[in-house]
Amino acid sequence: MAIKILIVDDNPALADLIYGEMAAEGIEVSLTFGEETALQVLETEKVDMIISDLLTPNIGGLMLVYKIRTNVRLECIPVVVYTVSDPSPEDAFFARSMGVDCYIRKPDTGREIMRSIRAVLKANAGRSAAKPVVFYDPSKTREIGKHLVERLDKSLGDFQKAVEQSSIVSRTDKDGTIVYVNKNFIDVSGYSREELIGGNHRMLNSGFHPRSFWADMWATILRGDYWRAEVKDRAKDGRYYWVDTFVIPSLDADGRLTGILSIRHDITRRKQAELLLERNVAELEDIRQHLEQKVEARTADLARVNEELRRSNERLTRANEALAAANEKILLASGLIQRQSETILKQKDEQLNRILESTNEVVWSYDLTGAGAHYFSRSAQRFFGKSADELSSTKLFWKDFILPECHLGVQERNRKLETKGYVECTYRLAIPGMEVRWIFDRTRLIRSADGAPERLEGMLSDITRFKNIEAELRESNDRYTAASRATNDAIWDWDIERDEQVWNHGIQTLFGYPDTRVRQVQEWREAKVHPDDIQRITTELHDAFISKRKNWMSGYRYLCSDSTYKHVLDRAYIIYKGEKPVRVIGAMQDVTEVVQYRQKLETMVEQRTHELNEALKAEKEMVEIKSRFVSIVSHEFRTPLSTISVVCGLLRKHHDQLPAQTIHEKLQNIDKQVQLMTYMLDDVLLVERASSAKIKLQPKEIVLSDFLENICLEIENSQETRHLIRVSHDFGRSTIMSDEKLLRSVLINLLTNAIKFSPKARYVDVLGSRHASNIVLRVKDYGIGIPPEDVKNLFEPFFRGRNVSAIQGTGLGLSIIKKSLDFLKGSIAINSVLGEGTEMIATLPLSA
Amino acid sequence: MKNEAQAPARICLVEDTKDLLENLATYLRLEGFDVLPCENAETALAMLPQVKFDLIITDLWMPGMNGFEFIDALHQDAALAKIPIVVFSAAPLSAGDRARLSGRVVGYLNKPVEIDCIVEILNGFIN
Numbered sequence: 001m002a003i004k005i006l007i008v009d010d011n012p013a014l015a016d017l018i019y020g021e022m023a024a025e026g027i028e029v030s031l032t033f034g035e036e037t038a039l040q041v042l043e044t045e046k047v048d049m050i051i052s053d054l055l056t057p058n059i060g061g062l063m064l065v066y067k068i069r070t071n072v073r074l075e076c077i078p079v080v081v082y083t084v085s086d087p088s089p090e091d092a093f094f095a096r097s098m099g100v101d102c103y104i105r106k107p108d109t110g111r112e113i114m115r116s117i118r119a120v121l122k123a124n125a126g127r128s129a130a131k132p133v134v135f136y137d138p139s140k141t142r143e144i145g146k147h148l149v150e151r152l153d154k155s156l157g158d159f160q161k162a163v164e165q166s167s168i169v170s171r172t173d174k175d176g177t178i179v180y181v182n183k184n185f186i187d188v189s190g191y192s193r194e195e196l197i198g199g200n201h202r203m204l205n206s207g208f209h210p211r212s213f214w215a216d217m218w219a220t221i222l223r224g225d226y227w228r229a230e231v232k233d234r235a236k237d238g239r240y241y242w243v244d245t246f247v248i249p250s251l252d253a254d255g256r257l258t259g260i261l262s263i264r265h266d267i268t269r270r271k272q273a274e275l276l277l278e279r280n281v282a283e284l285e286d287i288r289q290h291l292e293q294k295v296e297a298r299t300a301d302l303a304r305v306n307e308e309l310r311r312s313n314e315r316l317t318r319a320n321e322a323l324a325a326a327n328e329k330i331l332l333a334s335g336l337i338q339r340q341s342e343t344i345l346k347q348k349d350e351q352l353n354r355i356l357e358s359t360n361e362v363v364w365s366y367d368l369t370g371a372g373a374h375y376f377s378r379s380a381q382r383f384f385g386k387s388a389d390e391l392s393s394t395k396l397f398w399k400d401f402i403l404p405e406c407h408l409g410v411q412e413r414n415r416k417l418e419t420k421g422y423v424e425c426t427y428r429l430a431i432p433g434m435e436v437r438w439i440f441d442r443t444r445l446i447r448s449a450d451g452a453p454e455r456l457e458g459m460l461s462d463i464t465r466f467k468n469i470e471a472e473l474r475e476s477n478d479r480y481t482a483a484s485r486a487t488n489d490a491i492w493d494w495d496i497e498r499d500e501q502v503w504n505h506g507i508q509t510l511f512g513y514p515d516t517r518v519r520q521v522q523e524w525r526e527a528k529v530h531p532d533d534i535q536r537i538t539t540e541l542h543d544a545f546i547s548k549r550k551n552w553m554s555g556y557r558y559l560c561s562d563s564t565y566k567h568v569l570d571r572a573y574i575i576y577k578g579e580k581p582v583r584v585i586g587a588m589q590d591v592t593e594v595v596q597y598r599q600k601l602e603t604m605v606e607q608r609t610h611e612l613n614e615a616l617k618a619e620k621e622m623v624e625i626k627s628r629f630v631s632i633v634s635h636e637f638r639t640p641l642s643t644i645s646v647v648c649g650l651l652r653k654h655h656d657q658l659p660a661q662t663i664h665e666k667l668q669n670i671d672k673q674v675q676l677m678t679y680m681l682d683d684v685l686l687v688e689r690a691s692s693a694k695i696k697l698q699p700k701e702i703v704l705s706d707f708l709e710n711i712c713l714e715i716e717n718s719q720e721t722r723h724l725i726r727v728s729h730d731f732g733r734s735t736i737m738s739d740e741k742l743l744r745s746v747l748i749n750l751l752t753n754a755i756k757f758s759p760k761a762r763y764v765d766v767l768g769s770r771h772a773s774n775i776v777l778r779v780k781d782y783g784i785g786i787p788p789e790d791v792k793n794l795f796e797p798f799f800r801g802r803n804v805s806a807i808q809g810t811g812l813g814l815s816i817i818k819k820s821l822d823f824l825k826g827s828i829a830i831n832s833v834l835g836e837g838t839e840m841i842a843t844l845p846l847s848a
Numbered sequence: 849m850k851n852e853a854q855a856p857a858r859i860c861l862v863e864d865t866k867d868l869l870e871n872l873a874t875y876l877r878l879e880g881f882d883v884l885p886c887e888n889a890e891t892a893l894a895m896l897p898q899v900k901f902d903l904i905i906t907d908l909w910m911p912g913m914n915g916f917e918f919i920d921a922l923h924q925d926a927a928l929a930k931i932p933i934v935v936f937s938a939a940p941l942s943a944g945d946r947a948r949l950s951g952r953v954v955g956y957l958n959k960p961v962e963i964d965c966i967v968e969i970l971n972g973f974i975n
């Protein structure tokens with residue numbers, strides 16, 4: 001069934017939705033977007049159904065429904081209304097009254113819409129077009145009309161209000177005199193309301209539009225149509241503005257113009273944009289034109305260049321021709337030049353030959369291809385004693401003359417030449433009639449472009465002199481090494497700037513250090529030189545440097561690897577660079593033995609000197625002793641001699657007056673004096689003998705008690721003082737083996753000393769005691785004592801204490817005691833207090 | 849030499865060697881002198897003020913007070929200081945000794961004395 005539906009809606013989305021659904025159902029749909037176009041469609045087409053929005057713009061769907069229902073031809077078409085919201089009760093009533101068949105609520109799905117549509121179609125299936133549907137009674141018409149007028153008024157009011165607010169509105173009479181302007185008009189035009197009202201609308205004319213523009217407007221509105229255009233107006237302040245303008249005429253019933261309504265919208269911004277765009281387009285156009293001009297100009301340039309190229313080509317061609325001509329001339333000239341070149345070449349070659357001739361080197365070239373020629377510099381003649389031709393003619397050149405012992409080396413060289421391309425070699429050459437020479441041979445293998453051996457080139461030098469010098473040097477060095485080995489010196493070479501020292505093997509042989517040749521100087525000097533010598537060595541070297549001396553020599557001690565020191569004599573030679581010492585070469589010689597021998601000698605000399613001094617001292621002492629002896633003896637002898645002299649005189653002159661008894665006594669007195677002097681002489685002799693160890697011991701058994709007591713008694717009796725000798729001992733009948741004579745002299749001297757040095761004392765005490773291995777005899781006096789400082793000299797012969805000058809004595813007593821006890825293997829000790837007395841303690845072995 | 853007309857000269861002899869003292873005293877007595885032998889200086893000093901002496905003969909080196917001290921002591925006594933003194937000594941005198949004795953003694957007799965000359969010498973001193 002072909003159904004045609006008209007949809008009236010200003011909302012394309014919904015229309016599309018319904019349209020899509022219906023098209024799927026096979027329903028033909030017409031779409032209109034306003035009620036006016038809908039009515040136009042309805043006039044020409046037969047429609048089965050109308051779907052309309054309730055509130056289309058302007059009068060809306062209700063007015064459409066009204067018009068349909070009041071049109072006889074259309075009154076039977078079912079109408080479906082769809083709305084966004086529920087219609088007001090008045091609208092709903094009006095709609096029902098008008099015969100709206102159905103409401104569809106927005107937004108419904110297409111399915112729901114279709115269901116509603118089908119239902120409406122089914123319900124109206126029985127309707128006939130010929131049979132009008134009277135669905136309202138006339139009583140209701142006035143009410144409906146009133147409602148519609150109200151709706152319209154309201155809609156119109158709303159519309160006007162909207163227009164007033166959004167647009168620039170003015171109204172004029174038929175001549176264009178302004179009767180109304182809204183606020184927007186005033187704002188945009190810049191004129192006040194008072195200035196505008198009563199003024200002609202032409203006051204806004206900008207003069208932009210042509211006369212025909214306005215003629216078109218008048219023609220349109222006089223026909224009763226509205227006129228629309230974009231108009232450029234001018235404001236009061238001269239500012240231009242664009243407005244989209246509707247000019248709506250008001251016509252009376254006869255079609256005469258009564259007034260004009262103008263509704264404008266400000267489009268200045270858009271217009272400005274458009275103008276800008278236009279201007280841009282214009283600029284673009286300018287640019288395009290400019291570019292085109294440029295392209296043209298460039299094209300012209302290219303053409304010009306082309307032209308020049310063409311001309312240049314022509315010139316080249318001409319030049320080529322000239323060149324060819326010149327070439328020909330050159331060819332002619334080159335013959336001459338070649339001849340000149342050959343001359344120069346020849347001169348150069350000559351020059352080279354002369355140079356080669358003046359040197360001792362021989363330059364040669366050997367052709368390997370067989371095609372070329374061999375070459376020898378002219379010096380070959382002198383070198384080999386043969387001409388270049390002669391040499392060239394032999395296949396081996398000079399190889400026949402190489403000494404056989406060098407052949408191996410030469411063969412080796414030839415092998416290397418193949419791979420390396422260049423070799424050096426030394427060999428000996430013996431040419432008959434010439435001395436054997438050393439040759440230094442440098443040979444290079446020249447290859448052709450394809451790598452095949454082409455030529456051998458080389459140079460021969462006579463290095464015999466160098467070899468000789470080398471040999472001499474080696475010999476000299478060997479000799480030096482041998483010499484340094486022979487001397488066994490440690491030789492060092494100090495590079496001061498590098499502060500390095502190079503040593504020979506002496507560092508090892510002499511000092512036992514590893515044979516490292518290069519050492520730090522620091523090590524040499526500060527670590528190895530004896531600490532007591534280092535300061536001196538450093539100062540000496542420094543002094544030598546300062547005074548620019550070339551030689552420096554010093555002796556010092558040097559540390560060996562075994563931590564002992566060796567005495568070395570270091571002799572050095574100093575080399576200066578300008579003012580500065582740069583190198584010192586020294587030889588260190590081991591002089592330890594010499595030094596030690598010298599030290600030994602010095603010790604010996606010292607010892608000998610000491611001995612001599614001692615002897616001298618002894619001699620001096622002896623002289624002193626002798627003089628002392630002479631003095632003492634003379635004194636000691638004079639007293640007994642005086643006595644003898646007096647007694648002799650007495651007897652000689654007065655013997656007749658003297659009784660015989662007295663004479664006898666006087667003679668005895670002489671005897672006594674002689675005996676006294678004999679004792680003194682004995683003492684002197686004893687000391688003399690003891691000093692030269694002439695005494696021979698005669699030991700015999702001595703009964704100690706008898707011996708001691710007898711001597712004490714003897715002394716007590718012989719002396720003329722009143723001293724009493726108090727003896728006590730524990731000897732019993734014990735004996736000792738000793739020399740009686742010596743022992744006796746010891747005891748007598750001890751006792752006489754004790755008596756002599758205690759002139760005012762009454763007693764001398766003697767105490768004897770026997771011990772396991774010895775006997776001790778103590779003799780104690782209560783006399784003058786011995787000054788402590790004299791004790792050490794007491795046993796010297798003829799020594800006398802400083803406090804005994806008034807006491808006669810030879811100074812031999814203690815000397816005799818000491819020497820005797822020495823012989824008897826005994827000893828003597830002294831306890832003495834000055835002014836209080838002395839105790840002499842003699843100790844004797846049981847057997848001498 | 850005997851001097852019979854006069855009283856014998858009185859001599860004080862000081863000598864520590866007893867043998868010499870006694871023999872010399874005996875000899876001088878036999879020669880006519882009145883001799884007082886003194887074994888030490890202390891004894892002499894004790895005796896001297898008691899009798900008038902014409903001469904003092906003294907040894908120098910003696911135990912106890914020695915000759916020098918003895919002479920010093922004599923000089924401190926105005927009466928004794930006038931008695932001539934002869935030194936009788938074995939030891940040779942040092943210069944110091946001589947200086948010390950100078951002006952205080954009239955003469956020196958060296959041991960051993962020449963016995964034959966002694967009387968003449970002494971008389972010379974006494975006179």
